[in-house]
Amino acid sequence: LDPARPLIDRFANKNFKLTKDDAHQVQIIHTNAGFLGEVNQVGHVDFCVNGGRFQPNCYGNRIRRARCSHFQSACYFAQTVKYGDSMIGRPCVASCPKRTSNWGYLPGKPIPMGEETPFG
Numbered sequence: 001l002d003p004a005r006p007l008i009d010r011f012a013n014k015n016f017k018l019t020k021d022d023a024h025q026v027q028i029i030h031t032n033a034g035f036l037g038e039v040n041q042v043g044h045v046d047f048c049v050n051g052g053r054f055q056p057n058c059y060g061n062r063i064r065r066a067r068c069s070h071f072q073s074a075c076y077f078a079q080t081v082k083y084g085d086s087m088i089g090r091p092c093v094a095s096c097p098k099r100t101s102n103w104g105y106l107p108g109k110p111i112p113m114g115e116e117t118p119f120g
Helices: 006-011 062-082
Strands: 027-030 045-048
Parallel strands (some): 027 045
């Protein structure tokens, strides 16, 4: 969901990195890009939730906020399965994390994140 970055980048063989070749449909939900999570687009569709860096309701020092944010991706996806609540994403020009309010939206149809994400 929020692919790990630090340990994979430093110690693991690149074959352990998640890519869109790993499954028929790879959906990435970036919730802590650039800290514990990957910054690059690696899936068939990549969502940057709340800017993709730190998530609301994650508190404490930087490490605690990062850990909480990193694990939020599973909670966001679970919400789409359990409650049918889908966040809506829009195509944009750059990868996560987003640091400005100018997201650089591209033309394209907004799509739901999670279980209802269309692939094809």
